[in-house]
Amino acid sequence: MRFLVIGSGGVGLGLSAFLLKAGCEVCLFSTRRSFNSLTNYFKVDGIFGDFTFKYGQYDVIDSFENLRDKFDWVLITTKTYANEDIARQLCDFKDKLGGVNLVVVQNGWGNAEKFLRCFDKESVFSARIITGFYRKAPNEVEITVHADKMVLGNIFRKELSGQTQEVVDALNNGGFDALVSEDVDKHLWAKLLYNCALNPLGAILRVEYGKLAEKSQTRKIMDRIINEIFDVMRAYGYETFFKNANEYKDVFYSKLVPSTYSHRSSMLQDIENSQKTEIDSLNGVVVELAKKKGLAAPYNEFIVELIKAIEP
Incomplete structure (x- = not known):
């Protein structure tokens, strides 16, 4: 081939x-x-x-x-x-x-x-x-x-x-x-949840994924980002492999983050290399979808603005 x-x-x-x-x-x-x-x-x-x-x-x-x-x-x-x-x-x-x-x-x-x-x-x-x-x-x-x-x-x-x-x-x-x-669409939404919670916050704070789960403050931010994404998914009828946000967060903190504890996100690499990020396709798309349905997504919106403030 x-x-x-x-x-x-x-x-x-x-x-x-x-x-x-x-x-x-x-x-x-x-x-x-x-x-x-x-x-x-x-x-x-x-x-x-x-x-x-x-x-x-x-x-x-x-x-x-x-x-x-x-x-x-x-x-x-x-x-x-x-x-x-x-x-x-x-x-x-x-x-x-x-x-x-x-x-x-x-x-x-x-x-x-x-x-x-x-x-x-x-x-x-x-x-x-x-x-x-x-x-x-x-x-x-x-x-x-x-x-x-x-x-x-x-x-x-x-x-x-x-x-x-x-x-x-x-x-x-x-x-x-x-x-x-x-069910590749369900896999993509599961990956979007993972990326939106970890990538921008890791880039802003310049830390590995695992560090984000160790502080109550960053866990709260990630929890709210995840909750907002599930609200958007429900509004559009999209599905992933988890019934609700709490079920996803259980797996997120117990399995997904520990398995990639030391990883530095590609968004962090972009920021360090003075390159544009993919924030518009991650948290940005969540914000746009939310607006079309009249939903609020303040944590995702705020994280988008922070990334745009530090990218070139």
């Missing part, structure tokens, strides 16, 4: 490593900032082992005009704020890509919809990933934590989720746990 991986950050390079290990062909779409480094090699190390791939074992481009072949799958692993631009470019070069399927591998909710302008619902899939990728250099990534299998499916046409089985098989063959699920 041939994959075009759009985004050469931690997730993009990490998944590319496992696909290459499985014998797939991979072409990276990179920003100019990383392009020169990636024309030499890229390296992934950490809890899954150490892997180095030299240029030639994979391809890399910095413009869609340089596309040379058609692909079976496109993985979208960029930051969510780039989606409008990426979607536009994919539309412009759709003929060169061929009859390709997309997998949106991003944090937040509402990302897959951005690609429906030129791709139908049958070819736009989503993935939830709970793995920590730390980008040490433009072409070097460390995998620091892996809390659960990657989940792939179709949020628009659930019965078509099985079409991602070949991607799942490739990832599994490369050594990265993945599975197909018709």
Whole structure:
């Protein structure tokens, strides 16, 4: 299989490593900032082992005009704020890509919809990933934590989720746990709860996830963020794997936070690197959905304003 991986950050390079290990062909779409480094090699190390791939074992481009072949799958692993631009470019070069399927591998909710302008619902899939990728250099990534299998499916046409089985098989063959699920939307909402509670607060206070659960003050803030998200979910009829906020918080504090205790969020890494964050696709989307239903989400709204105050 041939994959075009759009985004050469931690997730993009990490998944590319496992696909290459499985014998797939991979072409990276990179920003100019990383392009020169990636024309030499890229390296992934950490809890899954150490892997180095030299240029030639994979391809890399910095413009869609340089596309040379058609692909079976496109993985979208960029930051969510780039989606409008990426979607536009994919539309412009759709003929060169061929009859390709997309997998949106991003944090937040509402990302897959951005690609429906030129791709139908049958070819736009989503993935939830709970793995920590730390980008040490433009072409070097460390995998620091892996809390659960990657989940792939179709949020628009659930019965078509099985079409991602070949991607799942490739990832599994490369050594990265993945599975197909018709409930990928529930997985995405569970991940949104986790991200919204931990990512921005960890970035503001510049601490690891585990530290946030140790103080009553930060636990109170996270509790309120979670409560507001469940209010929004109920208003729209969305579901996850927990009956209510209290049931989720029991699992959150007893299992999820301890298993990722030492992880530093990608949002914190963005702030430290003076880069824009994904807050609009996380707590920001909760605020927007709440407003449309006339709901109040003051804790999510306040955390959005704080992040925007410290991002470049």
